[in-house]
Amino acid sequence: MSAGKRGALIIFEGCDRSGKTTQSRLLLELLKSKDIPVLPMNFPERSSSIGQVINSYLTNSKDLPDEVIHLMFSANRWEHMNQVRQRLLEGKTLIVDRYSYSGVAYSAAKGLDFDWCYAPERGLIKPDAVFYLKASADDLTNREQYGEERYEKVEFQGRVAQVFDRICSKEGSYWHQFDASQPAKDLHAQIASIAEAILEKVANQPLDKLS
Numbered sequence: 001m002s003a004g005k006r007g008a009l010i011i012f013e014g015c016d017r018s019g020k021t022t023q024s025r026l027l028l029e030l031l032k033s034k035d036i037p038v039l040p041m042n043f044p045e046r047s048s049s050i051g052q053v054i055n056s057y058l059t060n061s062k063d064l065p066d067e068v069i070h071l072m073f074s075a076n077r078w079e080h081m082n083q084v085r086q087r088l089l090e091g092k093t094l095i096v097d098r099y100s101y102s103g104v105a106y107s108a109a110k111g112l113d114f115d116w117c118y119a120p121e122r123g124l125i126k127p128d129a130v131f132y133l134k135a136s137a138d139d140l141t142n143r144e145q146y147g148e149e150r151y152e153k154v155e156f157q158g159r160v161a162q163v164f165d166r167i168c169s170k171e172g173s174y175w176h177q178f179d180a181s182q183p184a185k186d187l188h189a190q191i192a193s194i195a196e197a198i199l200e201k202v203a204n205q206p207l208d209k210l211s
C-alpha cells in the first residue's frame with residue numbers, strides 16, 4: 001500500500017466457538033500472501049494489568065460485579081486505542097477478534113441495560129467492517145463441548161446471540177452477517193471478497209469514532 005493510505009479496522013464478532021479465530025487467521029494469511037500490511041489483534045487483550053484481571057474473571061478465579069467487569073473490558077479496549085490508531089495510520093490493516101459489540105452482547109445477556117453497556121464504547125475507533133459469524137440455533141444447542149470459561153454455557157450463548165442479532169440489525173451499514181455453519185473455505189471466500197473491497201474503499205477515508 002502506498003504512503004498516506006490508511007489500513008482498515010476489520011472486526012470479527014460472534015458467539016464462542018463460532019469460528020472467528022479460524023476465519024480471522026485465514027483472512028490474515030490471505031492478505032499477507034498479497035503483501036498487504038496486516039496485523040492480528042484480539043480483545044480482551046489479556047497481557048496488560050487490566051487484561052490479567054479479565055483473565056482471572058473469565059477463568060473463574062476472581063469474581064467481580066457485572067458492572068465492574070463490563071467497564072474493565074471497555075477499559076481494555078481504550079488502553080489499546082492509541083496503538084490501534086497509530087497502526088491504522090501507518091497503513092496497517094487490523095484483523096481483530098472481538099470488539100465493543102462483544103462488550104455489549106455479553107453484558108446485556110446478563111441483564112444489564114443495553115444503552116448503559118454501549119455508553120463506554122462511544123468514542124472508540126469505529127470499525128470499517130464487522131464480520132458477524134452467526135451460529136444457527138441448532139449449532140448453539142448441539143455444542144456440548146464448550147470449555148471451562150465463565151460464559152461457555154449453551155443457554156447464555158443463546159442470549160448473547162440475540163443481542164448480536166439486535167446490534168446487527170441496528171448497525172446494518174457496516175455489519176456483514178454470515179451463516180457460521182457453512183464450510184470454513186466457503187465462508188472465507190465470501191469474507192475475503194468483501195474485505196478486499198473494504199481495504200480499497202477506506203484507504204483515503206479519515207478514521208471515524210463509535211457514536
Ligand code: DGP
Binds near residue numbers: 069073074103
Ligand atoms: P475470547 O478470548 O475471544 O474467547 O473471549 C473470552 C470470553 O470473553 C468470551 O466468552 C467472550 C467474552 N468477552 C469478550 N469481550 C467481552 C466484553 O467486552 N465483555 C464481556 N462481558 N465479555 C466479553
